[in-house]
Amino acid sequence: MRPVTESAIRSSFVNCTKGEAKRLAVPKDLAERPWADLDFLGWRDPSARERAYLVAESDDGLVGVALRVAPQTQRVRRSMCSLCLTTHTGPGVSLMTARKAGRNGQQGNSVGAYLCTDLACSLYLRGKKDAGPGGRLHESLTLAEKVGRTMANLAGFLHKVVE
Template sequence: MRPISEREIRASFVNCTKGEAKRLVIPRDLDARPWDDLDFLGWQDPSFPGRAYLVAEHGDRLVGVALRRATPHAGHARRSMCSLCLTTHTGDGVALLTARRTSGDGNSVGAYICTDLACSLYLRGKKDVGPGGRMPESLTLEEKIDRTAANVTEFLQKVTQ
């Protein structure tokens, strides 16, 4: 992903008002992000743990979506798999994140996604998920990256339909 500015990020949001996009908390470390290793920019709102944001290149433009985290269930020790990068986590490492659809019909779209939205880093082995987090695959890294990008595109298409 190419480096993007705060202004570009705020302008990219499609499922919230301009006022909401203006007020959302943008990561302060944009200059330090590993842009070459990111397939999308994702972060949690530090002031409200139930909110998260995802910005990705979708077609010829940036598309940002505001996400809400479903209430986690206490006591889960089972493994769950991220639907974007196919990394498995124990406990609350994967969460159901929902986004309002842009159609204005009041519906939302949900996906199970790495809670910290660090899918790109898990995929490339830049962030450790622990034993059993990445299943052995015969795909090359480039094929895994393409699959993740396709999964992100599919999610964004569902939001913007």
């Protein structure tokens, strides 16, 4: 992913108002992010742990999505991220929901997916972050193929938000 600015991030959100986008917590360390290793930018709001954000590049420019993180009701032994297919034990995967864009979102419609709780899918794919015991299943796919699959999964999720 190419480096992005706070202004570009704020203007990319498709499922919240301009006022909400203006108030959301953008990471302070954008200059230090490992952009060359990121396929998308994802982060949790440090002051409101039930909020998360995801910004990805698309053919139409940046697409940002505000997410709600469901509370963890029980500890599961192992769960898998629906984007990168990394498995985690305990609270490493969370159900995250996104209000749909436009009229559907105004009517309360949303879509959800089980995602890496820290939204660090790109780093898990590249072995830059350890997912713990059994985190990455052995696959014969190349890194490029894994990234392609992850981005296809992300594009499918974002399409559901925007449609």
